[in-house]
Amino acid sequence: MDALTKFKSGSIIFFLLAGSFFALVFSEVHVSVKNRLGSGKNVTLHCQSKDDDLGEQTVADGGQFEWDFNVNVWGTTLYYCDMGWGKSQDYHFDAYSHARDSVRCNTQCLWLVSEEGMYGLNGQTGFWEYIYQWSS
Numbered sequence: 550m551d552a553l554t555k556f557k558s559g560s561i562i563f564f565l566l567a568g569s570f571f572a573l574v575f576s577e578v579h580v581s582v583k584n585r586l587g588s589g590k591n592v593t594l595h596c597q598s599k600d601d602d603l604g605e606q607t608v609a610d611g612g613q614f615e616w617d618f619n620v621n622v623w624g625t626t627l628y629y630c631d632m633g634w635g636k637s638q639d640y641h642f643d644a645y646s647h648a649r650d651s652v653r654c655n656t657q658c659l660w661l662v663s664e665e666g667m668y669g670l671n672g673q674t675g676f677w678e679y680i681y682q683w684s685s
Contacts (some may be wrong), residue, residue, distance in 0.1 A: 576620055580644050582660045583613040586634060592662055596630040596644055620647055632662070642667060642681050 584592045587610060594614055595605045606614045620626045628645040643649070645658050652673065659670040667681035 576656055577617055578620060578626075578645060578650075578656050578658060579615065579617050580628065580658045580660075581613050581615040582608065582630065582644065582662060584608040584610055585661050585663050586610055587664065590634050592632055592634045594630055594632045596628055598626065598628045601628075618645075620651070624648075624651070640681075640683065 580596075582592075582594060582596075584590075586592065589610050591610065592608045593605060594608055596603045596614070596616070598618070601618065603616055608614050618626070618628070624647045626645065626647045627643060629641065629643050632640050632642075642660075644660065645654075650658055654670065654672045657670075657672060661668040661677065666679060666683050668677040669680045670676075671678050
């Protein structure tokens with residue numbers, strides 16, 4: 550194999566690896582928080598990251614709030630939300646934590662808010678997991 554062929558082969562491998570790295574690190578993630586409380590209860594939701602405040606949202610019963618973002622290069626992306634309904638205004642949860650969700654939900658993190666707590670869809674198993682329980 551001559552030097553030019555080695556160079557071409559090496560360049561192709563480098564660009565494939567670099568492309569895979571950038572696709573993994575800079576992948577776009579979709580988050581959805583669905584209100585399934587029932588009885589016509591609205592949820593007040595305020596989600597944010599260190600750099601991006603999504604503002605306060607009112608999510609009607611049966612509705613959802615969604616957003617998209619790109620994971621940062623350090624793998625430390627965190628979106629968290631405060632929410633409440635009726636007289637309950639003290640719930641906090643991590644809507645996306647790269648450490649927890651890069652495998653569990655990868656590029657689509659779906660949440661259901663219910664009377665008993667919150668469920669998150671596990672993208673690997675396809676099952677809804679009971680992740681957050683409301684305090685009594």
